[in-house]
Amino acid sequence: MELPDVQVDSVEISPPKRLCIIGAGSAGLATLKIVLDTPQYKSGAWIPVVYEARDQVGGVWLPASPTADDPPLTPLYDSLTTNLPHPVMAYTSFPFPPETPVFPRAHVVEAYLKSYAQTFSLLPHIQFKVSVDAVERLSDGQGQWKVKLSTGQITVFDFLVVCNGHYRVPRYPEIPGVASWRASNKAIHSAWYRHPTDNYGKTVLVIGAGPSGLDISSEMAEYGTTIIHSIRGGPLEDLGNIKRRGSVVEFKNNGVVLFEDGTIEKGVSFCILATGYKTAFPFLPDPTIIRNVLPPSIPPIPVSLYNSTFHVFPLAKHIFPLEYKNPNIAFLGLLVRVAPFPLLEAQARATVHVFANPSTLDFTREAVDIMSRFAKFSSELGSEDPLLIAQAWHRFTDYEQFNYRDDLYEFADASTQEGTTGIEGRIIVPDWEKKMYVAKGVLRQFWVYLEKEGLAEEWVKGVGKGGMHEWVELLERMLREARNDDGESVKGETIDADKSKL
Incomplete structure (x- = not known):
């Protein structure tokens, strides 16, 4: 018996979107966890993959020898302890274990990140020992990303999230004589420091007033070394075997160092440069994607994206390049002087919301916000010098980071925006967290x-x-x-x- 012909209406099924996350440190893990929470992933519409050059998660919190790579894979020194209490530092979705020291050592944070990855089943989506060597933007009208991996494989992605961290490429000060000291092995960047040693000699100059500069000065002083701690604009004072001095203006021969007020210190045996790190994206060599120079002063807001090594500009919400009207790339973790883990969660929520609902990003409003921030810094600094503004751009002060987090969650709440799909609900920073951060x-x-x-x-x-x-x-x-x-x-x-x- 023949069966009758049946007319079947064709249904067009869109292929799943592929999402590439570069790096499995705190930013990459937060992003992956948020992606897995989306209805897009749960329905099979999104397929995420994380590429991590190292063999484990953790990023900067994963120890590494200071001699195996140049520069070291991490600047993590042996005694490093967090400068934030962990209840403030933790992801909002994952507290540290009971009885954790309030200011935990680095190995505790490393274990915490590994537990985070295991708890939320992130590991199956991470490819270890695979680095992203180069990224190109396809000119096919869809703006997809061609990603070349260290394995030789080339894969095309619809979305790209940059989470490579910014504590790898040392920033060296432009001080006369410093290059000569480095060449003669009398000066290193703090990226190579791990613990006090007699190899540094009896009188060590430490430059930098950030957390690493303060920690290294204190630790080496306790070891018995005489420390000359150079702090820009700092007071001239001697505290035990720590001498506080101002900025260095010249490194001379035979261990002589000249400071900005004319003070001279003799017999300096070694120098540790705790002078920070450069923002770098070695996998983005194409200047049509990002230009590695200072951006021009505004107005007008430039069309191109710039990496000054201090900031990435111009970015909507400090995340999305303003030039892409169909945003499919995000830069996470650029902000400084913040509680990073919970802020990264908020940025990840905003990222998946924009990827799923690109029309929700109001580029006119974002441009106005950028202009307002530029005007604010110009007024505060008394200058429109692009370098000064670049140095301040991603630095948040007072309660700014908390307002920023609240705003991101409000923006990314799919339940309040008709016609959007994504994660519903928001998180509001509690008052106790603000108080304890301060x-x-x-x-x-x-x-x-x-x-x-x-x-x-x-x-x-x-x-x-x-x-x-x-x-x-x-x-x-x-x-x-x-x-x-x-x-x-x-x-x-x-x-x-x-x-x-x-």
């Missing part, structure tokens, strides 16, 4: 006191087993104990109120 200097100083007195383990015993509120109560208790009635001292040690806000 007080991080006081809290860390008190935690150091507890460790020296052998009391730290007792303070965190059992804390966190009942929920996050126990950590908040502990931090409040630490603040009460740390401050006297005037809020000026920590168990007899002077607190610099301004530094506690850095």
